Amino acid sequence: MTFQILVSDPVNQEGLEPLLSNQEVNVDQKTNLSEEELHELIPQYDALIVRSQTTVTASLIEAASQLKVIGRAGVGVDNIDLDAATENGVIVVNAPDGNTMSTAEHTFAMMMSLARHIPQAYQSLMNGKWDRKSFKGVELNKKTLGIVGMGRIGTEVAQRAKACNMSIVAYDPFLTEERAQKLGISKGTLDDIYEQADFITVHTPLTKDTKHMIDEQAFAKMKNGVRILNCARGGIIEENALLEAIEDGKVAGAALDVFEEEPATHHPLLSKPEVIATPHLGASTEEAQTLVAYDVSEEILRILKGEPFKNAVNMPSISSEVREVLEPYYYLGEKLGEMAIQLVLEAPTKVTITYAGELTDYDTSSLTRNVMKGLLSYHLGDKVNVVNTFHMAKSYNLSYSVEYSGSAQDFTNLITVSIETKRGTRTISGTMLTGYGPRIIKIDDYSIDIAPDTHLLYIQHRDTPGMIGLVGTTLGKHDINIATMQVGRKEEGGDAIMMLAIDRPTDQNVFHDLGLIENITSVKDIHL
Numbered sequence: 001m002t003f004q005i006l007v008s009d010p011v012n013q014e015g016l017e018p019l020l021s022n023q024e025v026n027v028d029q030k031t032n033l034s035e036e037e038l039h040e041l042i043p044q045y046d047a048l049i050v051r052s053q054t055t056v057t058a059s060l061i062e063a064a065s066q067l068k069v070i071g072r073a074g075v076g077v078d079n080i081d082l083d084a085a086t087e088n089g090v091i092v093v094n095a096p097d098g099n100t101m102s103t104a105e106h107t108f109a110m111m112m113s114l115a116r117h118i119p120q121a122y123q124s125l126m127n128g129k130w131d132r133k134s135f136k137g138v139e140l141n142k143k144t145l146g147i148v149g150m151g152r153i154g155t156e157v158a159q160r161a162k163a164c165n166m167s168i169v170a171y172d173p174f175l176t177e178e179r180a181q182k183l184g185i186s187k188g189t190l191d192d193i194y195e196q197a198d199f200i201t202v203h204t205p206l207t208k209d210t211k212h213m214i215d216e217q218a219f220a221k222m223k224n225g226v227r228i229l230n231c232a233r234g235g236i237i238e239e240n241a242l243l244e245a246i247e248d249g250k251v252a253g254a255a256l257d258v259f260e261e262e263p264a265t266h267h268p269l270l271s272k273p274e275v276i277a278t279p280h281l282g283a284s285t286e287e288a289q290t291l292v293a294y295d296v297s298e299e300i301l302r303i304l305k306g307e308p309f310k311n312a313v314n315m316p317s318i319s320s321e322v323r324e325v326l327e328p329y330y331y332l333g334e335k336l337g338e339m340a341i342q343l344v345l346e347a348p349t350k351v352t353i354t355y356a357g358e359l360t361d362y363d364t365s366s367l368t369r370n371v372m373k374g375l376l377s378y379h380l381g382d383k384v385n386v387v388n389t390f391h392m393a394k395s396y397n398l399s400y401s402v403e404y405s406g407s408a409q410d411f412t413n414l415i416t417v418s419i420e421t422k423r424g425t426r427t428i429s430g431t432m433l434t435g436y437g438p439r440i441i442k443i444d445d446y447s448i449d450i451a452p453d454t455h456l457l458y459i460q461h462r463d464t465p466g467m468i469g470l471v472g473t474t475l476g477k478h479d480i481n482i483a484t485m486q487v488g489r490k491e492e493g494g495d496a497i498m499m500l501a502i503d504r505p506t507d508q509n510v511f512h513d514l515g516l517i518e519n520i521t522s523v524k525d526i527h528l
């Protein structure tokens with residue numbers, strides 16, 4: 001099978017090499033597509049690679065019937081409808097590290113240009129003027145830089161600012177006193193920044209919280225003559241408020257790489273001599289573009305091949321160590337989910353997943369996704385995957401909870417899935433046995449020991465002599481070979497179960513004949 005990949009924004013060719021050189025994928029690079037053209041083309045693609053130009057809307061995602069992954073060759077994913085991607089089971093991955101240096105350096109270039117009016121002076125000289133009076137600047141030395149957002153880029157900017165002998169006051173909800181001290185900066189509030197800073201630079205994502213975070217009230221609190229930079233996302237600074245603050249003389253200069261609406265060729269801020277601007281060039285270096293394209297290409301290949309990946313934006317990420325430990329359990333978890341749902345005859349109302357033994361030492365959320373995927377996909381098919389499984393559960397009013405138990409009985413690890421319905425609760429437990437792999441070890445109160453094979457037959461009966469022979473003969477009559485058989489009972493002569501792994505699926509005739517055997521109370525085939 002050849003996977004089809006569409007690249008709809010200009011992406012570095014060297015970075016795309018892992019995809020271009022791979023025989024299992026076909027890459028179409030079609031930039032500048034109109035919205036209509038993109039809608040028309042998207043149904044044939046398994047993966048889409050974008051930068052910030054392509055707006056990936058809910059309706060585009062809904063039209064993308066084959067789409068498994070959207071790769072953002074860069075950081076910001078505000079051009080992608082993440083909720084729609086999650087609901088449709090599409091993984092969104094980005095390249096969070098590749099353009100950090102590039103953007104931090106761009107911010108610094110902007111700050112120096114802002115302080116020394118370099119773009120304005122250059123323009124004046126190009127216009128034939130030797131003007132040495134109009135462009136007197138300020139030094140960065142001994143000034144205070146306020147940084148809003150101390151993530152990857154904010155941190156790199158802070159380190160460069162320290163080298164220029166600036167004092168730094170920073171605000172980030174995740175900035176601890178300890179980390180601030182380590183970096184040699186002051187941890188402050190937004191108000192501290194407004195009060196103290198000569199230069200303010202923002203490095204947050206655009207979120208509900210950060211949208212128009214720097215507004216009229218914020219400008220009012222700032223020092224007169226403050227200089228402000230935005231190389232993060234248009235909309236963090238309210239543009240009208242900035243315009244007014246420049247006109248009032250509150251803000252001495254602004255450096256903008258990003259705008260609320262891009263392209264922003266006729267923006268009123270661009271007519272202000274105090275404003276310097278670049279057309280969203282923060283990540284535009286050879287190095288960054290190669291890195292982000294490479295990172296996202298590798299991630300897409302991993303996802304298409306069903307291998308572990310790390311930079312998903314719409315799924316929690318897990319460390320490679322945890323992934324390594326949990327990887328063998330994913331199959332077991334999925335099979336337990338598939339088996340559990342086949343044991344119930346009524347609509348499930350609640351699922352409880354209990355982890356015990358060594359599993360309690362790990363973040364099992366990715367494992368829970370696999371259990372729920374197995375459980376839901378049995379009836380809902382492949383529209384359910386690990387990305388949208390929780391969303392799907394919610395949309396079917398199925399609540400789920402996770403519990404951790406101290407006791408794994410006689411095993412080193414144990415996963416138990418309980419499903420509640422109006423008729424009661426059915427429970428199934430499985431373990432990973434060293435040297436044997438995944439085993440189902442308990443159904444309700446009956447202990448068994450069977451591998452989660454493709455065709456299973458689950459028989460409930462009274463514990464009477466000869467039952468194994470009768471079942472074996474009946475299956476033999478229908479030319480069904482038994483691979484393994486397990487019996488379990490609560491007490492001698494009481495209720496008992498048989499779980500058989502058989503070589504081919506059963507049919508109605510087999511069910512009919514098994515039903516004729518006295519003391520068999522129910523027969524259920526289980527498909528895995």
Ligand SMILES: NC(=O)c1ccc[n+]([C@@H]2O[C@H](COP(=O)([O-])OP(=O)(O)OC[C@H]3O[C@@H](n4cnc5c(N)ncnc54)[C@H](O)[C@@H]3O)[C@@H](O)[C@H]2O)c1
Binds near residue numbers: 103148150153231233
């Ligand atoms: N101009 C460009 O070309 C360019 C290039 C790369 C990244 N970016 C943008 O730069 C921004 C930062 O990127 P990054 O790689 O450093 O991201 P990051 O995730 O490493 O850091 C973002 C930081 O912002 C902090 N934050 C979130 N909400 C906040 C709030 N209300 N107040 C203060 N801090 C808050 C987060 O805690 C986090 O530490 C993003 O918006 C990204 O899209 C722009």
Ligand SMILES: O=C(O)[C@H](O)COP(=O)(O)O
Binds near residue numbers: 075
């Ligand atoms: O978020 C990002 O990575 C930057 O804004 C870069 O965007 P770009 O890939 O469109 O240059």
